[in-house]
Amino acid sequence: MIQVLEPATAGVMAEVPRAGVEEADAAVEAARSAFPAWRALAPSERSAVLRGLADALDSHVEELAVLEARNAGKPIGDARGEMGMVVETFRYYAGAPERLAGKTIPVAGGVDMTFREPLGVVALITPWNFPLTIASWKVAPALAAGNTVVLKPAELTPLTSIELERIALEAGLPEGVLNVVAGPGSVCGQRLVEHPDVAKVAFTGSTEVGRGIAAAAAGTIKRVTLELGGKSANVVFADADLEAAAEAAPSAVFGNAGQDCCARSRILVERPVLDAFMERLEAAVGRIVVGDPLDESTSMGPLISAGHRDKVAGYVPDDAPVAFRGRAPDGPGFWFAPTVLCPVGNDDRPAREEIFGPVACVIPFDGEEEGVRLANDTIYGLSGSVWTRDGARALRVARAIDTGVVSINSNTSVRVATPFGGFKQSGLGRELGPDALEHYTELKNVYYATG
Ligand code: NAP
Numbered sequence: 001m002i003q004v005l006e007p008a009t010a011g012v013m014a015e016v017p018r019a020g021v022e023e024a025d026a027a028v029e030a031a032r033s034a035f036p037a038w039r040a041l042a043p044s045e046r047s048a049v050l051r052g053l054a055d056a057l058d059s060h061v062e063e064l065a066v067l068e069a070r071n072a073g074k075p076i077g078d079a080r081g082e083m084g085m086v087v088e089t090f091r092y093y094a095g096a097p098e099r100l101a102g103k104t105i106p107v108a109g110g111v112d113m114t115f116r117e118p119l120g121v122v123a124l125i126t127p128w129n130f131p132l133t134i135a136s137w138k139v140a141p142a143l144a145a146g147n148t149v150v151l152k153p154a155e156l157t158p159l160t161s162i163e164l165e166r167i168a169l170e171a172g173l174p175e176g177v178l179n180v181v182a183g184p185g186s187v188c189g190q191r192l193v194e195h196p197d198v199a200k201v202a203f204t205g206s207t208e209v210g211r212g213i214a215a216a217a218a219g220t221i222k223r224v225t226l227e228l229g230g231k232s233a234n235v236v237f238a239d240a241d242l243e244a245a246a247e248a249a250p251s252a253v254f255g256n257a258g259q260d261c262c263a264r265s266r267i268l269v270e271r272p273v274l275d276a277f278m279e280r281l282e283a284a285v286g287r288i289v290v291g292d293p294l295d296e297s298t299s300m301g302p303l304i305s306a307g308h309r310d311k312v313a314g315y316v317p318d319d320a321p322v323a324f325r326g327r328a329p330d331g332p333g334f335w336f337a338p339t340v341l342c343p344v345g346n347d348d349r350p351a352r353e354e355i356f357g358p359v360a361c362v363i364p365f366d367g368e369e370e371g372v373r374l375a376n377d378t379i380y381g382l383s384g385s386v387w388t389r390d391g392a393r394a395l396r397v398a399r400a401i402d403t404g405v406v407s408i409n410s411n412t413s414v415r416v417a418t419p420f421g422g423f424k425q426s427g428l429g430r431e432l433g434p435d436a437l438e439h440y441t442e443l444k445n446v447y448y449a450t451g
């Protein structure tokens with residue numbers, strides 16, 4: 001059995017069966033058997049099933065939010081917002097089956113047309129930081145495109161994914177179309193990646209594990225999409241609305257206790273406004289309330305595990321340049337106070353590695369050219385922000401930053417209808433929006449001779 005912990009108390013909140021190789025194989029077999037009928041459903045019928053699933057999830061938002069808040073240690077208000085996005089994601093892709101149109105192409109001697117065909121069985125492997133949200137970004141487009149699914153949630157946070165399977169069956173998703181296996185990545189996940197009957201792996205997690213998955217998938221030439229780590233820059237120019245930039249900066253790195261692949265954990269501040277920005281940032285960080293995820297006034301919860309807390313603490317040794325820190329409760333949960341380091345050099349270890357915890361690095365810079373250079377001086381390329389009142393500069397810098405998403409005068413990265421994904425070692429492929437569907441289909445070309 002897997003003992004599922006509640007990070008705020010370090011207590012066991014549930015036990016679930018631990019899936020291994022045998023369970024992974026059984027899930028793939030169930031998905032393989034369900035594929036022909038699911039694929040053959042009329043697009044309008046597949047659409048109706050997915051709309052029904054979205055409605056069913058909508059009616060369970062509150063209980064799912066409480067489960068996610070407790071298991072992942074996130075503030076209940078945030079968890080509600082995430083469950084809202086899960087519902088919205090299923091609604092969005094419920095409209096897709098009837099829009100997966102091909103093209104006709106003018107050629108000599110006949111008619112040439114393209115079709116978007118489903119891949120077959122797809123394995124979806126998800127992390128513990130946004131468990132059901134990230135699952136929905138994969139499950140919804142995969143099913144909409146006519147695939148059947150094996151979903152492997154992270155062992156630390158399997159509960160809402162298990163609920164998703166239950167709710168889906170209740171809502172009328174045919175048996176075998178969605179199969180959830182909760183088990184360790186190195187056993188259950190690895191088996192899915194190597195399984196000859198799995199056509200594609202969609203993975204979200206660390207760059208390190210992603211590398212191994214890409215290598216293992218090569219054995220059977222599986223399609224692979226990867227959403228990996230980040231070390232995103234929040235570039236604040238001297239001409240920015242400093243109040244707004246400083247007010248928005250904390251949630252962009254302390255949101256979800258910093259366990260966010262899009263965290264703007266490198267705050268690049270143009271030197272002339274460094275002091276003014278830091279003063280405002282300190283006030284904003286002072287307003288963060290770290291505590292019980294189920295308390296409505298909490299804005300930051302604990303870290304996911306004791307091991308992860310120790311890893312994060314390793315980035316803040318005694319001689320670290322701590323400018324200021326917030327407050328956090330004492331044990332027994334896995335607490336860590338929001339911490340701001342300043343000044344940090346872009347070559348320093350906390351600025352190079354993904355900490356995945358509530359530690360912000362403030363890096364002073366001089367001028368636009370240096371700002372862009374430092375923003376890009378990383379192996380990652382997921383997100384980023386530009387704060388300036390100069391519209392031309394905003395677009396110039398947004399285009400020059402090598403990341404999949406850049407926001408101007410905002411720190412948001414994710415919207416259901418727009419593409420999300422990484423440049424460089426932050427990943428391969430895109431999720432959300434219409435683009436995600438391409439990664440769950442093969443392009444078929446049919447030529448009909450008319451001569
Ligand atoms: P992780 O350690 O890479 O694990 C992610 C998933 O992969 C888990 O389900 C894990 O299972 C599984 N796994 C581990 N080894 C595997 C293997 N050999 N074969 C198949 N599956 C395997 O990541 P995490 O610690 O859960 O999450 C944190 C990381 O995710 C951070 O680096 C973060 O940046 C990244 N992330 C990226 C995005 C994005 O969209 N780009 C979003 C969120 C998070 P078990 O944990 O059950 O063993």
Ligand code: MG
Pocket residue numbers: 206
């Ligand atoms: Mg991990």
